[in-house]
Each structure stands twice: as structure tokens, then as C-alpha cells.
Amino acid sequence: MGKIIAIMSGKGGVGKTTLTAYVGAALNRRGYRVLITDADFGMRDLDLVLGKENDIFFDAVDIWKDRCNKDNAMVPLREGFDFLPATQSRRWEDVGRKGYGKLIKKIAKDYDYVIIDAPAGIGRGNEAIFRVAEQLLLVAEPMWVSLRAVQRVMQLCHEERLFNYGLVLNNVGRSEAAVPVEEALQSLQVENLATIWPHSANILNWSQAGVLHEECDEAIETMMEPLLTYLESDTAWEETDILERWHSLFDVQNVDEEEAITETDTDTDTDESVEVAMTPENKTETIELVTETQANEVEQQNEEPPKKTSFGSLLKRRFASFWNRGGRFR
Amino acid sequence: MGKIIAIMSGKGGVGKTTLTAYVGAALNRRGYRVLITDADFGMRDLDLVLGKENDIFFDAVDIWKDRCNKDNAMVPLREGFDFLPATQSRRWEDVGRKGYGKLIKKIAKDYDYVIIDAPAGIGRGNEAIFRVAEQLLLVAEPMWVSLRAVQRVMQLCHEERLFNYGLVLNNVGRSEAAVPVEEALQSLQVENLATIWPHSANILNWSQAGVLHEECDEAIETMMEPLLTYLESDTAWEETDILERWHSLFDVQNVDEEEAITETDTDTDTDESVEVAMTPENKTETIELVTETQANEVEQQNEEPPKKTSFGSLLKRRFASFWNRGGRFR
Incomplete structure (x- = not known):
């Protein structure tokens, strides 16, 4: 049976859905059979990010209620990479929770990885997801409201005895008001840092256009590596190694801005400029x-x-x- | 009894909490007695934005369960402006919903306005809030995922027969990937446009620092006017008038950038620079x-x-x- 991973954040709007899509794509590029699934019943958005909003005729609840077979609801994205949408017409409060676990476990037999895009908050849906997920990725932006929301989810992890969770510090460099990376990590005292992700204007553009890019920003790809290792092995990189990679990526670009630009010009052969927000150093x-x-x-x-x-x-x-x-x- | 208003968005992270704080402060400055209250049980954040996270000893659920009297849980912000926090230890699934309506109605007797910061999603909490709110402000960013979430909430409004709702198009100008204002409004076809709000780097900074500013950005104040009229009178401005105000504010600054800077220099007497993101014209x-x-x-x-x-x-x-x-x- 494939490994079931849930992406959770407590607070909404910190990048769960985008991360689900790009982590799924990256695992698939490594040769795994991957399913990404939206579990935000009644308020789905993964379909919009993937540009598949008009390709949905059945959804997860339809499979579970025997209104269609499994394959009718799957939206193929690529070879070995599928998407199972959430329902829009019902909420978690309107459906049983046990059935969801059964459904996901049954479907997981056909994949190496099942990635669940969890809803915001800590209500019924996340209760059901806690019971089926083997590993959690907790997503936080370096803003106090988001950091505290993740602390709250960490507390629930302990209550639910799910200790296999890692942190993704996301959207780093988006806002000047952000907490510096080191302080954000320190405030959470999390055991496993899965990775630090830069804010990417490109990804925001692609999400708006409903396009999942074959390969994304170079910086994102570079910072994806520790995350993939964590998902593949259940063992996170040393925090210092991730920080070192992060700083080598962004400090170099900050100091030798001209050099960095020249480098970018020579090693890209597409029209897309690799436009990634810089992390504000020492704010x-x-x-x-x-x-x-x-x-x-x-x-x-x-x-x-x-x-x-x-x-x-x-x-x-x-x-x-x-x-x-x-x-x-x- | 005071008017009960709820701020809702479906999707998280689009600015409900910030709007709650600043709209409450603006109504209070007009001389009204105002209560702002966080209804995101288990995942509160209004206290952090207000910098009151260490001043909370009781919360809304404590009043309702008779563990304290009303005044013990209120956090005073200014003369005639109070804050009632949400509980962090329980979720909407763990408390009854009828009690919440009774509580809010009882409390509303002491105020002219009660503003509820609703949780993301459309679960139990928002069900309870739908039943007690007389007016809703729906908050959307000009991004497809947010616009669709608000459409979903509008559908619920009609199901719940709550037709007194207005739209706040928020964070306009934050991202280059955003849908242009006119297209965003057209896609929603909403009857009442309450206002268009620019993204403000200042407000983000203040939220991070936990400070509610006495007076905020000039642009925010200017665009607050139609919103306050809507809350006071239940009647929204003409959409064209709001758009005109919006464009006069940002088009002028875009065209005559130097002039705008001179103006800003002369009429501010604080050290704060009025730094408001420009709306991307014709993106x-x-x-x-x-x-x-x-x-x-x-x-x-x-x-x-x-x-x-x-x-x-x-x-x-x-x-x-x-x-x-x-x-x-x-």
C-alpha cells in the first residue's frame, strides 16, 4: 500500500494546495505513482490550481457512496500521476468520517504516494485525516498567526499520537514584515524540518492560470530535495544543512546580484525568467x-x-x- | 440591541482578521460602542493581531458555560471598543451552536456594533454565525481560489436566506498575478460592493508587531468610507462610485508619482511613510x-x-x- 501523507497548516492561505500539487509532481518525476487529493469538502481549490475545474464529473464522496467507480472520479494529470477532487456540495459535517479512511486506504493500493490537501482549521475533516495519514507536512509562513496555528496542530499531533510530522516553512521572502527564518524555526522548536520554501512569483502566476508546470523555479527545485528525502525515508535532513542550502542559494544572489543574473541568463533556455523573491536578510x-x-x-x-x-x-x-x-x- | 455583523471568506488567509480589527476601530472612531470578537474556536488569531495574546484569561466559551461573567472575558482596547477572544482549547465541534447565538445577542445589548471574525471554511462555526448575523461582509482577494470560495459562501447565504451581504475586494495590488479589479467584480456578480481595499505593507507590519494603529494608511481610510456607509445604512454605494474613488486614488499616484510623493511628505507629520502597494493597472x-x-x-x-x-x-x-x-x- 502506498504511503499516505497529509499537508496541514491550521491557518488557511499559507500554501497547502500549491505545495500538494508541486510535491506530487516532484515525486512523480522521481518515478513514483502518485495521487493528490483535495480533502477540503465544500471549499475545494486544488482543481483550480491544476486547471481541472471543468474536468470534474465525480468526486471522492461519489466513490465512497458507490455512485461511481474509482476510475470515473480520477482526473489523470500525467502518466502515473492522478488527482481525486473533493466534493463541493457537501461538507465534512454532512458525511461520515470512517468511510473516508476506508476509501483512502483502498485507493492507496494503486499508488506509491497519496497526498491529501487538508482543509484549514481543526474540525471534522482534519480529525478524519489524522486517522488515516502516516505522515504529516505542517505548512507555516514566517508570520506569527501562521506559526501559532502550526503550534496548535502540533499539539493535536501529540494528542492523536501521530509523531511523524515535519515542517515546511513556506513563502519565505514574500513579505518584509516576516519573522526571520531562524527565529521562526526557533519559535516552533520542531524536531523535523522538512524544508524551507521561497515565495515564487512564477508559481503564483501559474496557479492563477491553472497550469501545473513540468519543472518549476530552480530555487524551488533545490529546496525540494530535503523535503523529498523526508517523504521517502521518514528521516529529515539536519536543520543546519537545510539552512546552509537556503543561505547559499539566497545569500549568493543577494551579494553578487549581477553574477547571479548572468548565471540565470546562461543556463536557462526558456523564455521564463527565474523570478524568485529574495529572502530579506536581517530584517x-x-x-x-x-x-x-x-x-x-x-x-x-x-x-x-x-x-x-x-x-x-x-x-x-x-x-x-x-x-x-x-x-x-x- | 447592537447590529451583529460577521466577516466571512470561505478561504483562509485573505484578511478577515485584519479587516475585523480595522473596521471595528473605524466604527469606534465614529463614536460607536464596538465589540470585535473572534469566532475561530481552536484556531484564534485576532488576539495576536491586536497584541493581546497575553491578556486573555477567559474567553467567549467561558461566559457561555458560566465560568466567568461577561466583563472578565472582555479585553478593553479603547473607550467603547472591546475585544472578546475565542477559546483555543475547544473547537466548534465540541460546543453547542444554539448557545453561541444566545451569547452574542445578549452581549450585543451593550454595543452599537458587534463584529464577528468568522473561521475559514463552511463548517459548524459558520453555521452558527449565519443564524445570528444580521449582515455579512464577504472578503475576497482578486485570486481565482478566493473568488470561488466567496461564490460558495454566497450560495450558502441564499440557502440560509441571508441576503444582506456585501463584498470587500481585499489585498488589491499585492500580487502581479491578481485578476484585475473589474474582472474580479464581474466574475462574482455581487449586488453590494462594500469596498475595494488596497494591500498595505504597513498594516502587515503592524499586525506582525501586534499593534492596532490609531489611524491607518490614507488610502485605507479613503476606501473605508463606502464600507462604513454600508454598515451604517445597509445600503452600498454605487459600484461605479467606488471604482471611481479607487482609480482616482491609485491612477493619480501611478501617473504623477513624483507629485504624489511630495504630497505625502507635506501632509504627514509622523515618521511613518505611507507605503501602500499600487494596484497593477491593466495587468x-x-x-x-x-x-x-x-x-x-x-x-x-x-x-x-x-x-x-x-x-x-x-x-x-x-x-x-x-x-x-x-x-x-x-
Whole structure:
């Protein structure tokens, strides 16, 4: 039976669906038979990202309710790479959960990997997925709201005794307001870092156009390697090795910008420019400035003497209570 | 009794929480008593955006289960502006829904406006919220996945016979891959456009730092006006008037960039630069180009003759089946 992997994040809009599509494609390029499936019943979007929204006649719930056979609902993407859509007409609240596990396990017999694009939140759907997934990828952006959502999911992993989970730090470099990579990782204290993914303007464009590209950005491909190793072997790379790869990729481009451009020009033979957002190096100072200004303004409104708040202490304050409770939410 | 408004989007990560905070603050500045409340049980984030994560000792569920009185759970933000947090330890699946309606109605007696930050998806929580909200703000980004999620919520509005809803087109100008404003609006065919909101790097920074600013970006304030009118009067501005305001704001800045900068310099007296992302005017051409390239590449892989796909026809194809079914999902 194929390995069942779920991609979860707690918070929506951090890139679960895109990751599902591109990780599936990458595994398929390595020669595996792969199924990607949307489990966001009632609010699906993987079909739009794949450009398959008009090719759906049956869905996962139709198989499970015996309204069609397995093959009728599968949307083929490539040789050995299929897509099973979620229903739009029903929600997780309207269907049983046990049936889902049976369905996925039955289907997994035909594949090497089944990747489930989980819904946001921690409701009924994710409960069902927890019970069938052998491995989880937790996706977080380097923003506080997303980091905390992943902490919440990690807590559930422990409650559900599913310890085989790894983190994907996603969309790094998209926003200047982001928490620096090292601090984001530190705040989560996660055992397995699956990979760090750069924000890619190309992928956003392709998702909008409904095209799953054969090969994506060079930077994405480079950072995909540790992730694939984790999925294939259940063993994550050393965090320092992933960080080193990350920094070698982006620090070089930042310092020798002209050289990097020349390199890009010579080794691409398509019209697509490899346009990947740079990671903001050492943004702490900028954010510190903003925080202090705001903090001072707020203090002034309260007519108390101004007090300095560094970003470091804000970080500690923000997550101290969480870790003081042994990583449990009240 | 105060008016109960819910902010919903279907898809997560499109700005519900930020909008809740800033709309609440704006109504409060107009002299109203306002409560903002997080209804994302188990996955709250409004407290982080407000910087109140360490000020929470009780929450909405504690009031409802009589574990504290109303005032213990309220976090005061300003005179006449309070915040009621969601629980983190329970999910909507673990609590009854009727109690929530009673709670919110009881609390609404003390306020002019109660604004509910709804969870993503269309599960139990949103079911409860549909039953208590008098007006909905539907938040969509100009991206296909978000636009379709809002269509799904609109369908639910009709099923639940809640017709008093308006659209906020949010984060406009954040991504070059975005659908142009006019096309996004056309694809939704929504009766009430509440407003168009620009993406603001400032607000993202402030959210990260956990500071709710007294007054936000000038552009945000300008585009807040039609939204506040809609909330106060239940009557939306004419769509053309909102579009005109939007274009006058951003087209002028695009054309006379130098002038705009001079203006900004003279009428701000703080250290904050008013840094608002520009709306990409007429991006159709760029996107068309990408789409055609992708489409051609895909065709070539399939060894079929290349075929031109314009973005316009993609739009029509993409949503034709939806509207052909009378705006209903199968």
C-alpha cells in the first residue's frame, strides 16, 4: 500500500494546495505513482490550481457512496500521476468520517504516494485525516498567526499520537514584515524540518492560470530535495544543512546580484525568467524600529513613560506562556 | 440591541482578521460602542493581531458555560471598543451552536456594533454565525481560489436566506498575478460592493508587531468610507462610485508619482511613510502572455498543435459552468 501523507497548516492561505500539487509532481518525476487529493469538502481549490475545474464529473464522496467507480472520479494529470477532487456540495459535517479512511486506504493500493490537501482549521475533516495519514507536512509562513496555528496542530499531533510530522516553512521572502527564518524555526522548536520554501512569483502566476508546470523555479527545485528525502525515508535532513542550502542559494544572489543574473541568463533556455523573491536578510532591525515606534506611541496614548520593546523580547513574551505551559494551549 | 455583523471568506488567509480589527476601530472612531470578537474556536488569531495574546484569561466559551461573567472575558482596547477572544482549547465541534447565538445577542445589548471574525471554511462555526448575523461582509482577494470560495459562501447565504451581504475586494495590488479589479467584480456578480481595499505593507507590519494603529494608511481610510456607509445604512454605494474613488486614488499616484510623493511628505507629520502597494493597472496583457506560454508548452507536451488561450476566454470558461447552473455548485 502506498504511503499516505497529509499537508496541514491550521491557518488557511499559507500554501497547502500549491505545495500538494508541486510535491506530487516532484515525486512523480522521481518515478513514483502518485495521487493528490483535495480533502477540503465544500471549499475545494486544488482543481483550480491544476486547471481541472471543468474536468470534474465525480468526486471522492461519489466513490465512497458507490455512485461511481474509482476510475470515473480520477482526473489523470500525467502518466502515473492522478488527482481525486473533493466534493463541493457537501461538507465534512454532512458525511461520515470512517468511510473516508476506508476509501483512502483502498485507493492507496494503486499508488506509491497519496497526498491529501487538508482543509484549514481543526474540525471534522482534519480529525478524519489524522486517522488515516502516516505522515504529516505542517505548512507555516514566517508570520506569527501562521506559526501559532502550526503550534496548535502540533499539539493535536501529540494528542492523536501521530509523531511523524515535519515542517515546511513556506513563502519565505514574500513579505518584509516576516519573522526571520531562524527565529521562526526557533519559535516552533520542531524536531523535523522538512524544508524551507521561497515565495515564487512564477508559481503564483501559474496557479492563477491553472497550469501545473513540468519543472518549476530552480530555487524551488533545490529546496525540494530535503523535503523529498523526508517523504521517502521518514528521516529529515539536519536543520543546519537545510539552512546552509537556503543561505547559499539566497545569500549568493543577494551579494553578487549581477553574477547571479548572468548565471540565470546562461543556463536557462526558456523564455521564463527565474523570478524568485529574495529572502530579506536581517530584517530584525527594521521590524525592531517599527515595534519601538508603535510601542512608544501606544505608551504615550496611555500617558505612561515610554518604554523600549525590542523584537527579541517581544518574541519571548509572545511565546513564553505557550512553552511555560509545556507547549499546551489552555 | 447592537447590529451583529460577521466577516466571512470561505478561504483562509485573505484578511478577515485584519479587516475585523480595522473596521471595528473605524466604527469606534465614529463614536460607536464596538465589540470585535473572534469566532475561530481552536484556531484564534485576532488576539495576536491586536497584541493581546497575553491578556486573555477567559474567553467567549467561558461566559457561555458560566465560568466567568461577561466583563472578565472582555479585553478593553479603547473607550467603547472591546475585544472578546475565542477559546483555543475547544473547537466548534465540541460546543453547542444554539448557545453561541444566545451569547452574542445578549452581549450585543451593550454595543452599537458587534463584529464577528468568522473561521475559514463552511463548517459548524459558520453555521452558527449565519443564524445570528444580521449582515455579512464577504472578503475576497482578486485570486481565482478566493473568488470561488466567496461564490460558495454566497450560495450558502441564499440557502440560509441571508441576503444582506456585501463584498470587500481585499489585498488589491499585492500580487502581479491578481485578476484585475473589474474582472474580479464581474466574475462574482455581487449586488453590494462594500469596498475595494488596497494591500498595505504597513498594516502587515503592524499586525506582525501586534499593534492596532490609531489611524491607518490614507488610502485605507479613503476606501473605508463606502464600507462604513454600508454598515451604517445597509445600503452600498454605487459600484461605479467606488471604482471611481479607487482609480482616482491609485491612477493619480501611478501617473504623477513624483507629485504624489511630495504630497505625502507635506501632509504627514509622523515618521511613518505611507507605503501602500499600487494596484497593477491593466495587468491583463502580462497574464495573457504567461497563460499563452504555459498553454502552448502544455500543448507541446501532449504533441498537439499549439492553440491560443486568451485570459478573457479562460475567465469565461472558468466561471461559465458555474453561472450556467444558475450560480449553484453541483
